[in-house]
Amino acid sequence: MAHRSVIPFGPQHPVLPEPLHLDLVIEDDRVIEAIPQIGFVHRGLEKLTEKRDMHQFGYIAERICGICAVGHSCGYASACERMLDIEAPGRVQYIRTILHELSRIHSHLLWLGLLADAFGFEALFYRSWTLREQILKIFESTCGGRVILSINEIGGLKHDIEDSELAGIVQTLDAMRPDYEALVHTFLDDNSCGERLHGVGVISKKDALELSMVGPFGRASGVDYDVRMFGDGAYADLAAFEPIVATDGDCYARCQVRCAEVTQAMDIIKELVGKIPHDGIGGRTKLTPADGARGEVVIEQPRGEAYYYVRGNGTKNLDRFRVRTPTSQNLAGLTHALQGVLLANVPMIILTIDPCISCTER
């Protein structure tokens, strides 16, 4: 009879520097069940709306996560704008989208680096993060910060990004492309990478739909869903947008989807910079939401669909702020992906899901 035991994984683990704990029930060398546990660093940010007014809270929303900061800031501002029934000018929506897509590139490059590091390919890790550094430099030169940009506010932007700076962003991205293609070639075609990724942690499309999986994790299993296809804001002006989907549902497919999404983000930025309108950058509006007024949006964060909800109560503070991050939605998929896999593959599978516990512990 097989010997059954429980192995604790995390909350401190070399592969995943985030406080996620898993109880792995194993039989011999195979995982039978995985029970996730989070909540070690829950910050109660949603409760902080009681202390901080709507405008101040924008800075807190941005700090939910250091990788998805731009997305959180855009999502919060858009939800408040819906609640207050105001529309940000076209230029604001374009700049928000450009920054958000840049943030997608930096998030995916960061992830690729971590993946390479996890299977011991250090040179690939350095190359991924060297490319990522260029995106952080774009942030620094246009907004003054490398991670927290603080450019968004309810109703507009704090400052404009000049057309010349936007053209510079496109130039930088164009210059990055050959290096990026070489990097992708190594990730997708190198034997040592493929052996660690092919056929590992497979989730079928049926299971992915059943588990409401989002982002590259879901799209790698054939789920044809990306919030950007709804055409909100500047995405409406794109000539075409098709979600990037793979069908194998394994770690390799997740890597494939993210690699292609970086190129797609570069194309989106180039197209939007070419079309950007000049109708001003809006500005802070002194508006108090009506008691019970609600606003909600979904946006496509680098890790998948994120949901933002705000509810006013007639004061300058919100009655309720809610953010549902992609990782919280993918926890069910995570437990499913780990069932039946070899213990040695657990770190790789967890990494390809790209969990962000910081987002989840808002």
Next chain:
Amino acid sequence: MQEAIYTIVGIDELLSHVQALKGVGARFVQMHAERNVDDGSYRLVYTFINVRAAQEHIAQGGSYAIENLVVEGIDQYQEIPSISSYYPAVFPFENEAHDLFGLAITDMQIDFKGFFYQVSTAEPMSVITPEVKAAREKAMKVRAAAEAKARKTAAEKAAAAAAAAGEGAAGAAVAQPAAAAGSDAQHDEAAAKAALKAAEMEAKLAAMDPEKAAKVRAALAAKAARDKQKKEA
């Protein structure tokens, strides 16, 4: 463009609505709880998107819908059925509603029994702080004052219109109730102002150190007593 739909459902109807949404292929987006500051009850919001229907609407030049099922007026100890048998991805949110709001959700597929989040205060999101309550009351008083002012302005306008018409006795008959309404409005406004001042003071006291707040309260009570004595004298 996006459109939000809110459908209020009873606790006993929740599962049938969720089953219907699942039947038409709607994606589960999220679930969250809210505390109603006015009556202390809770509200649960379940969000779904029917991606196929959304794409069809967008193709026809329409907007896509975010569908919300809202369960209102929930008591803290009332049992709410879990929807995890239809949408397994809900388990973190149901455990969260239990740990942070103290809501009793039954039959969760993965139930952490109150240990999903490690919190130093039990059910922290269910706590309504004095500051929140005072700010809420202040907002209500401000609204009442604004409404009283609007009533007064309307009454004054009506009186002025009647006087300008110069319709003699008939005009005077119209002006009398208008003037009476104006006097009522002035009284309302004075009361609302006093209430607003009291609410502001209460908000300041709530934010103070408790010992200092007690001293200020005692000083205010003594001043009120002195004023009363002076009036009587």
